[in-house]
Amino acid sequence: MSVALAVLPGLSASCLNQPKSVPQNPAVTAKQAPEASFDSSIDSYRKKLFSDGKKVFREETFGSEAFFGGTLQLHKAILGEKQGGIGPGISPMDALKLGLKVDVGKVPDTLVQVIKGGHVSLGNPKTTTELLKADAVIGVKGFFDKQGQLVSVGVQCALCHSTVDDSFMRGIGRRLDGWPNRDLNVGAIIAASPGLGEYAKKANVSEDELRKVLLAWGPGKYDAEFNQDHIGFRPDGKTAATVIPAAFGLAGVNLHTYTGWGSVTYWNAYVANTQMMGQGVFFDPRLHSKDFPAAGQLGNEIIRPEDQRTPAQRQKPDLVTSKLAALHYYQLSIPAPRPPSGSYDRGAAARGKMLFEGRARCASCHVPPLFTEPGYSMHAPEEIGIDAFQANRSPDKKYRTTPLGGLFVRAKGGFYHDGRFPDLQSVVRHYDRTLKIELTDEERYDLVNYLESL
Ligand code: HEC
Ligand code: HEC
Numbered sequence: 001m002s003v004a005l006a007v008l009p010g011l012s013a014s015c016l017n018q019p020k021s022v023p024q025n026p027a028v029t030a031k032q033a034p035e036a037s038f039d040s041s042i043d044s045y046r047k048k049l050f051s052d053g054k055k056v057f058r059e060e061t062f063g064s065e066a067f068f069g070g071t072l073q074l075h076k077a078i079l080g081e082k083q084g085g086i087g088p089g090i091s092p093m094d095a096l097k098l099g100l101k102v103d104v105g106k107v108p109d110t111l112v113q114v115i116k117g118g119h120v121s122l123g124n125p126k127t128t129t130e131l132l133k134a135d136a137v138i139g140v141k142g143f144f145d146k147q148g149q150l151v152s153v154g155v156q157c158a159l160c161h162s163t164v165d166d167s168f169m170r171g172i173g174r175r176l177d178g179w180p181n182r183d184l185n186v187g188a189i190i191a192a193s194p195g196l197g198e199y200a201k202k203a204n205v206s207e208d209e210l211r212k213v214l215l216a217w218g219p220g221k222y223d224a225e226f227n228q229d230h231i232g233f234r235p236d237g238k239t240a241a242t243v244i245p246a247a248f249g250l251a252g253v254n255l256h257t258y259t260g261w262g263s264v265t266y267w268n269a270y271v272a273n274t275q276m277m278g279q280g281v282f283f284d285p286r287l288h289s290k291d292f293p294a295a296g297q298l299g300n301e302i303i304r305p306e307d308q309r310t311p312a313q314r315q316k317p318d319l320v321t322s323k324l325a326a327l328h329y330y331q332l333s334i335p336a337p338r339p340p341s342g343s344y345d346r347g348a349a350a351r352g353k354m355l356f357e358g359r360a361r362c363a364s365c366h367v368p369p370l371f372t373e374p375g376y377s378m379h380a381p382e383e384i385g386i387d388a389f390q391a392n393r394s395p396d397k398k399y400r401t402t403p404l405g406g407l408f409v410r411a412k413g414g415f416y417h418d419g420r421f422p423d424l425q426s427v428v429r430h431y432d433r434t435l436k437i438e439l440t441d442e443e444r445y446d447l448v449n450y451l452e453s454l
Contacts, residue, residue, distance in 0.1 A: 046329075053330025056323045057177060058162070061141050061154030062278025063319045069143065069152025071202065071277075072193035078132070079150055080125045086194045089125030095137065096171040099183030099219055103175050104168040106136035112168075138162050138175065155276055157268075157327070160184060160222060161247040178248030178334035180220070182412040187217030187241070203294065205230060217241040220413035224257070224275055225393045228292040234389050234418075242390065243419040249336030249405035252370050253377070258402070258417035259394030260378050265328040272320045280320025286395040336405025336454075343408060344452035345445075352443075352450025360437050360447060371404035371454065385434030390417050404454045424448045 068074045073086070080089015092102070092115075107115070111130055114121045121127045129150050132142030139159025143152040163181045164173035171183075190196070191214040200207040213232030217223065221241035226232060231240050242258055250256065256267045273282035274295075287295040357363040367373055378398040381388040391397050399417070407415075407424070415421045421430060428447050432439045439447065 049326045049329035050333060052323075053326035053328070053333070054177075056327045057157045057330050058175075059135075059141070059156060060323055060327075061156055062272045062276055062280060062323070063154070064276040064278045065141070065143055065152040065154030066279065067277035068154055068193075071195050071198050072190065073195040073198075074189070074193045075142070075150045075153045076194050077192050078125065078128055078153065083125060083129065084149065090128055090192075091125050092122045092127050092131060095128055098185050098189055099181060100140065100171070100189075101138040101162070101164045101181060101183075102131060102168075102172040103136050103138055103164065104173050105175070106134050107131065107168075107172070108134050115169075115172075138164065139181075157247075157271075157276075160186065160244045176337075178246060178331075179337070179406075179409050180244040180246055182220030182244060182410065184244070185217070185219045186222045187214035190214050203227060203230075213239075220244055221419070224271065227274065228287060228295045229393055230294045231393060238418075240390070240393075242417045243410070243413045245402075246336070246406055246410055247331060248334040248409075249403055250334070251332040252374070253372050253403050254375060255377055255400050257394070258400060259391055260396055260398060260400035261394055264331050265324050268324055268327050268331070269320060272323075278320050279316055280318045282320075291395075336403075337409055338406075339408040339452060339454075345449045346453075348446045348449035349453040350450075352446035352448070352453075355439075355443055355447050356450050360431070360439065360443075361435060362431070362447075365401045366404055372401040377401045385430065386416070386420075404451065407451055407454055424451045427451075 076085035077087055078090045079085025080087055083089065090098075096102075104112075108130075111121075111127070111134070114127075128137075129142070131137050132140065132150065132153070133144060133148075135141065139156045139162065141154045141156060142150050143154070145151045158175075158177065160181055161179075162175055162177045163179045163183070164171065165176055167173035190199075191211050193199075196211065197207045200210045203210065209232070213223075213226065216233065216239040218239065218241075220243055221239065222244055223232075223239070223241040226240065234240055245258065250264055254263070256262065256264050261267055261270065269280070269282050270284070272278040273280050289295065355362075356366075357368070365373060365377075365379065377400050378396055379401065380398055381391050384399060386399075388397070391399050411423065413419045415424065415427050421427045425444065425448055428439070428444050428451075431437065432444065
């Protein structure tokens with residue numbers, strides 16, 4: 001019997017009989033101090049972050065109208081000559097063809113009746129102006145003067161990362177935040193703007209070259225690295241753009257984008273400043289001019305170690321940073337949508353799950369329930385059997401394991417960063433070959449059904 005054990009009973013007895021005069025643990029005294037508990041502060045903060053964040057995601061332009069209205073003059077293309085703009089104008093029909101979506105909840109009743117009544121109004125650019133006035137065009141905000149004339153436009157996160165459920169008609173319905181808009185032709189929209197030449201001049205590329213790059217993107221794709229490296233095409237001549245990813249099911253995921261540039265809030269700052277051309281502050285010393293020769297060329301507030309900003313530049317109000325916390329919170333609050341029941345074979349999915357977590361070794365990278373690795377979720381191109389082109393355009397030169405929740409929502413436009421696999425069947429075939437799993441036809445069917453169930 002040890003000495004320590006022998007004295008223990010005596011010790012605990014003296015603890016229990018502690019006299020009142022002995023100073024108490026400060027944490028215990030603090031318990032009585034505040035009127036309301038700190039829990040309620042947490043609760044009200046969380047509510048505010050969520051509602052502010054949703055607003056930022058849907059409504060904030062971060063001052064991007066200086067680029068989209070100012071430089072690109074996009075509002076003039078929307079208006080058309082008859083309304084004081086340039087060219088034929090963009091009717092709601094044209095806008096829907098370009099993949100833009102309309103929030104039916106924002107369309108004024110009178111306009112709903114008009115739209116229901118016939119196609120005439122949908123062919124008229126004036127109706128587009130009405131929809132912009134009502135804030136009904138998802139991701140695009142119109143700015144109007146006192147006379148009600150459209151004088152500028154800015155863009156919002158929802159432009160690429162929301163779509164609608166088509167409840168009213170194709171392209172018009174209720175919002176689906178986080179669902180990628182795989183119909184949206186960003187390249188065609190920018191290429192159609194009257195200020196393209198001005199943009200080309202600022203970016204130091206020829207207007208023809210820029211137009212070629214933009215028109216090669218096609219629906220559902222965007223290149224978030226082009227204005228850092230000016231690489232418009234892959235070596236095989238195809239566009240360097242990536243498919244617009246899901247912006248849902250991201251809580252718990254460490255690194256974001258196909259090539260893992262950083263956290264959600266890193267990327268939000270990157271996009272707001274360097275892609276939407278908002279007015280804020282963004283810092284990334286990895287964007288040095290050796291690998292990213294074009295970074296910062298557009299005069300937006302991107303800071304590189306070698307940049308010498310003038311005091312005047314520093315004094316421009318920062319319209320981004322104060323919105324990042326709420327935006328981050330809202331982003332993480334969006335769950336991956338569940339596939340409709342009956343959209344896959346349940347029995348096969350159950351067998352596919354066994355394969356996914358077992359012999360096919362998918363779960364060694366796509367760790368359930370995150371379906372990406374907790375921790376550093378990055379892989380060399382050869383580990384997944386693909387080329388290094390897109391990886392080499394990013395700081396870590398790797399690919400990030402894509403979380404797989406809500407796969408059914410991103411089938412359009414294909415899978416992998418550039419949409420190279422047209423369906424899940426071809427993704428599974430690719431892994432079968434690369435990882436030498438030797439799946440039978442039935443096993444491939446099971447695995448596909450499991451993926452469809454996520
Ligand atoms: C013009 C289209 C467009 C706009 C506007 C846009 N994004 Fe994105 N977003 C993309 C594309 C394309 C990628 C993928 C980039 C890559 O992997 O290189 C992406 C990636 C992301 C990701 C990473 C998703 C993942 O799988 O990890 C998040 C999060 C995100 N965007 C949020 C936002 C927020 C918030 C805003 C507004 C500040 C925004 N985006 C504005 C096109 C857009
Ligand atoms: C070595 C790690 C690794 C393994 C093992 C792995 N994956 Fe992946 N997976 C990745 C990476 C990285 C990507 C992103 C590739 C890209 O976008 O180019 C990816 C992408 C995907 C995608 C495309 C998602 C999208 O939205 O584009 C699917 C589907 C997928 N994997 C399923 C599987 C299945 C099924 C298995 C098992 C047969 C598997 N993965 C095994 C790392 C892995």
